Amino acid sequence: MRKDGRRHGILKAGVFVGATADGPDEINAIVGKPTPLEKLPGLEKKTGQPTWPMRWAFYPIGSKEETPDYEIAVHMLDDGVVADVNLIYEDFEVGGKIQYFEPLPIPKC
Numbered sequence: 880m881r882k883d884g885r886r887h888g889i890l891k892a893g894v895f896v897g898a899t900a901d902g903p904d905e906i907n908a909i910v911g912k913p914t915p916l917e918k919l920p921g922l923e924k925k926t927g928q929p930t931w932p933m934r935w936a937f938y939p940i941g942s943k944e945e946t947p948d949y950e951i952a953v954h955m956l957d958d959g960v961v962a963d964v965n966l967i968y969e970d971f972e973v974g975g976k977i978q979y980f981e982p983l984p985i986p987k988c
Contacts, residue, residue: 893940904937904948914954916962921980930954930962 890908913929916922932954936947950967952974965974 896937901939903940905940905942906935906937907947908933908935916954916956919962919977919980922960922962922977925956925960928956930956 888910890906890910892906892908893903894906895903911932911934913931915927916925916930918926933952935951935953937949937951938944938947946969949969952965952967954962956962960977960980963974963976965972
C-alpha cells in the first residue's frame with residue numbers, strides 16, 4: 880500500500896516462477912487503479928467489488944533486452960482470486976476468464 884493509502888504502483892523484484900529450468904527471473908510489475916468486478920459465474924456476491932489490474936513483465940536476470948521474455952496480465956480481487964488472465968508472448972497471446980468458481984471450505988486446523 881502506498882503512503883497515500885492507494886494500493887497501486889510499480890514493483891521490481893527477482894522471482895522464481897518455475898516455467899523454465901533457467902532459474903529466477905527479474906519481474907517488473909505494475910498494479911493499476913481498481914475497477915469493479917463484472918458479474919462472473921460463482922462470483923455473483925462479489926460483483927462490483929474492486930479488482931486490481933496487474934501487468935507483470937518477466938526478464939532473465941541480468942538481461943539487457945528492452946522487451947521481456949513474456950508478460951502476464953490479470954485482474955485480481957482482494958482475496959487473491961484471479962478473474963481473468965492473459966499470457967503475452969512476442970508472437971501470440973492466450974487468455975482466460977473464470978467460467979465457474981466455487982470457494983473451498985476453510986479447513987479446521
